Amino acid sequence: MSALSVLSPSRDDDSIAIRANHVQVGFRNKVVWHDATFEVRRGEFTAVIGPNGAGKTTLFRLLLGLQRPSFGSLEVLGAPPRRGNRRIGYVPQRHTIDNETHVAADALVRLGATGSRWGPGFSYRAQREAAAEALDAVGASELGSKSLGSLSGGELQRVFLAEAIVGNPEMLLLDEPLSNLDIRRSRELVEVVHHLVQSRHVTTLLVAHDINPLIECLDKVVYIANGHVATGPPESVLTSSSLSELYGVPVEVLHDSRGNIVIVGGENPHEERGRR
Amino acid sequence: MTDFNWNIVTDLRDMWQWPFMRQAFEAGTIIAVVAGIIGYFVILRRSAFATHALGHVGFSGAAGAVLVGVNPVYGLLLFTMGGGSGMALLGRRAATRDIEIGTVLAFMLGLGLVFLSLYNGNASEVISILFGDIEGVSAAGVLLTLEAAIVVLAVLALIYRPLLFSSLDEDVAEAKGLPLLALNLGFMLLLAVAISFAVQVVGVLLIFALMVTPAATAVQLTKRPLYGLIVSVAVALFSIWAGLFIAWYEQYPPSFFIVTISFALYVAVRSGFALSRRFVRREVAAPNLDAAAGPGSV
Numbered sequence: 001m002s003a004l005s006v007l008s009p010s011r012d013d014d015s016i017a018i019r020a021n022h023v024q025v026g027f028r029n030k031v032v033w034h035d036a037t038f039e040v041r042r043g044e045f046t047a048v049i050g051p052n053g054a055g056k057t058t059l060f061r062l063l064l065g066l067q068r069p070s071f072g073s074l075e076v077l078g079a080p081p082r083r084g085n086r087r088i089g090y091v092p093q094r095h096t097i098d099n100e101t102h103v104a105a106d107a108l109v110r111l112g113a114t115g116s117r118w119g120p121g122f123s124y125r126a127q128r129e130a131a132a133e134a135l136d137a138v139g140a141s142e143l144g145s146k147s148l149g150s151l152s153g154g155e156l157q158r159v160f161l162a163e164a165i166v167g168n169p170e171m172l173l174l175d176e177p178l179s180n181l182d183i184r185r186s187r188e189l190v191e192v193v194h195h196l197v198q199s200r201h202v203t204t205l206l207v208a209h210d211i212n213p214l215i216e217c218l219d220k221v222v223y224i225a226n227g228h229v230a231t232g233p234p235e236s237v238l239t240s241s242s243l244s245e246l247y248g249v250p251v252e253v254l255h256d257s258r259g260n261i262v263i264v265g266g267e268n269p270h271e272e273r274g275r276r
Numbered sequence: 277m278t279d280f281n282w283n284i285v286t287d288l289r290d291m292w293q294w295p296f297m298r299q300a301f302e303a304g305t306i307i308a309v310v311a312g313i314i315g316y317f318v319i320l321r322r323s324a325f326a327t328h329a330l331g332h333v334g335f336s337g338a339a340g341a342v343l344v345g346v347n348p349v350y351g352l353l354l355f356t357m358g359g360g361s362g363m364a365l366l367g368r369r370a371a372t373r374d375i376e377i378g379t380v381l382a383f384m385l386g387l388g389l390v391f392l393s394l395y396n397g398n399a400s401e402v403i404s405i406l407f408g409d410i411e412g413v414s415a416a417g418v419l420l421t422l423e424a425a426i427v428v429l430a431v432l433a434l435i436y437r438p439l440l441f442s443s444l445d446e447d448v449a450e451a452k453g454l455p456l457l458a459l460n461l462g463f464m465l466l467l468a469v470a471i472s473f474a475v476q477v478v479g480v481l482l483i484f485a486l487m488v489t490p491a492a493t494a495v496q497l498t499k500r501p502l503y504g505l506i507v508s509v510a511v512a513l514f515s516i517w518a519g520l521f522i523a524w525y526e527q528y529p530p531s532f533f534i535v536t537i538s539f540a541l542y543v544a545v546r547s548g549f550a551l552s553r554r555f556v557r558r559e560v561a562a563p564n565l566d567a568a569a570g571p572g573s574v
Binding site for chain 1: 441
């Protein structure tokens, strides 16, 4: 590994947001995936794709410092991952909020900036303005005064996005933000995220089941399946040969007339694996 | 005792000539503030059943304390803090683990029953643990309540934002580096202390009316956490003051009136909102749908 770090020129370090070197991750004796070596450059919009249980969320937990690699080295924004990194904004898949949560959306957004500070600090104008600005940046200004419990799935995702960007992070990790949205709402949210990536130059990783709503704005794909990780530009990762190699069985990538992608044959071996 | 008179100030002055009534109002006020504030977090954290259960766990502590001849509040504190810690250590989502909590609750009530059967003293002491006896709070009791309240409120002020954050968005709070287990444990201990003292007012069986109902009313009325705390305290305060006031003229225990007022406010607010919502929905249904279908502007 030291040989590798000598090989990579140090002047490049500033432009690399994530550097993974032969990373392996697992719980107890079970390896989730291994030998992941890839780089994500600053300002890139990356989709993390793969079947259920392949370890997509696990990648985020590594980047957030909530879990450690069992082998290999990982660098995030020029340093080893650590919990509580304010330079990373995070939207988890799971949320405590339901339709009984009678709390205004901008109160949550404000907590994104100040929620980890001790002491009461009820309300300052600067905080309110930062929250309003974050909501504005995701096209959700009108949602600030609404109760979280009354928002639709797509509206909630925008509020979570505002909560994640309110501290002006350099990296955004979005875990399945599209999972409960219909196609149109998915595309709308992707547009919002893409706009953030471009206007704020924020490195963004987005976990998704389906690549299609994202395909037009992506710089990179991290495809996790069958214990392996494949990384690269979408047109080189999402090919029959690359995914067949990843899964270890023949997989076909089909394109329809509108550029949508269908992946056939890859999911079964993984499910067999999962059941064992 | 004088008769009721529409000048409420002179009525209160009459009541407060009696030390036991003064102490009842003092203790009631302190407890309303603590219960109202803690209750707001109980609602946010979905810990209503845990609150109810801790009251019952406290009952066996109080019964045990009576049996060995110490102030029941110490037994309450010991058992509720033990129970609260246990619930917190069960894990992050422990506050909603109804089955585990219920299982322990049933066992603890059984233990309380044994303590009761071993105790051959005055039954009124037991009744006051079950249903509260705010008019029986001593001057020393008020002071102890005040001290406990100051500690609870000071700790709560310190952890206010992280607690609110972890209550609303646990996974993000964890990623931001907040110690979820410590926050959960801290909150359960504060809840335990609040319950132990609130038992003086309404007893273990009616604890819900003071620890949960006022905050449940408040969240219907405001979406702002700070206003939620204020309204919750106001509702608890009004319930206790009005309950004590009415009980002065009527020959029923104050607990009954406190619980009834707290319940009535909740029902009034809920049904008021249900009515207004039905009315409003009819008015704005169509434009609302249009707005929802509009394109998302960036």
